[in-house]
Amino acid sequence: MTRIIAGHFQLQDQTEAARQAFLDAGYPAEQISSFYLNQPGQHATHELGGDRDKSPGAKDSPEGLAKGAATGGAIGAALGAATVPLTGPVGPVVGGLVGAHVGSLYSFSHMKERGEPEKGGENQVEPRKPGMMIAVALPDGDETRAVQLLRDLGANHIERAEGSIVNGDWTDFNPLSLPDLVH
Template sequence: MSNIIAGYLQTQDQVKRAIESLVVEGDFAPDQISSFFVNPAGQHDSYGLGGDRDKSPGAKQSGEGLAAGMATGGAVGAAIGMAGVVVAGPLAPAMGALLGAHVGGLVGSMRSMKERGEEETGPDGADNTEPQRASGMLVAVAASGPERQAQAMDLLARVGATRIEKADGTIRAGDWTDFDPLTPPQLAGRPAPASA
């Protein structure tokens, strides 16, 4: 495993210029450079039926919430239905219970989809959602040491790369073999060059 610096580019021409710049100006080995398109979130086809995950990360307790909501909604609906027996007849409690269970199930499962106690925002008011990897053309290069990493970041930035990130991984024969599109990106700050 090595340190990898990667940046997003808009066009194929930028990708070509980035690779040329990394090889010519940066003296990076061509087989240590990888370029590929990152699909939008949810479209990585990790599963046979499509998608990225077998379960939605926010829906861990939705089954429990569904059951609780159905029980509560069914009881409330049956009670309301009892009041409607005079108007709707003897089926009113059953219909009220069914409608109440349906609405209660929807509300209960939605309320429990997030982790219990998880806030919408952090203590500083910032959004508490997990960052997702952007979609687009990605050029990545294996760069060991702070000076080589800074050089790779500068070269990528010069050709227009945005969202430059740092990762650990393996680039072998031009292929980032252990790239995981579901791993949240670690946006790179510019490392300070080593003092002489």
């Protein structure tokens, strides 16, 4: 594995210009990789489609739904029991079911917002944005020149990684990994 420096561009023309700039700077063509990065959730890395078997941030959802349904069910059953003279023995059952449904819907208002940390967690680095990427392997490990070249070309989200670029293909690139941004 070697050190890799990568940058994000919006347009394919920008990526082609960056490829030519790397070639002009003496980087070998087989150590330069350019590719389009799909939007999060569209990498088809999971056998059922998408990127993951569970959505990020959804781990607390079952607990919230259960609490909402239990609370709503108890309140609904109590209200239904109070209406037994009017509704008969069906009142508490219907009240409990309606209350559980309303309680589970109410729990949606307590779900985390996008970018909000998990319970007990902290916000992490933002995932990669979709668009064109160009990456160059640095056999000598000196990233200063490559980073400056990407900055001069207007690259966004310049990152470093360890990996392998073979014949122009970043073979071990993981689109789901969080980038190590160069500041």
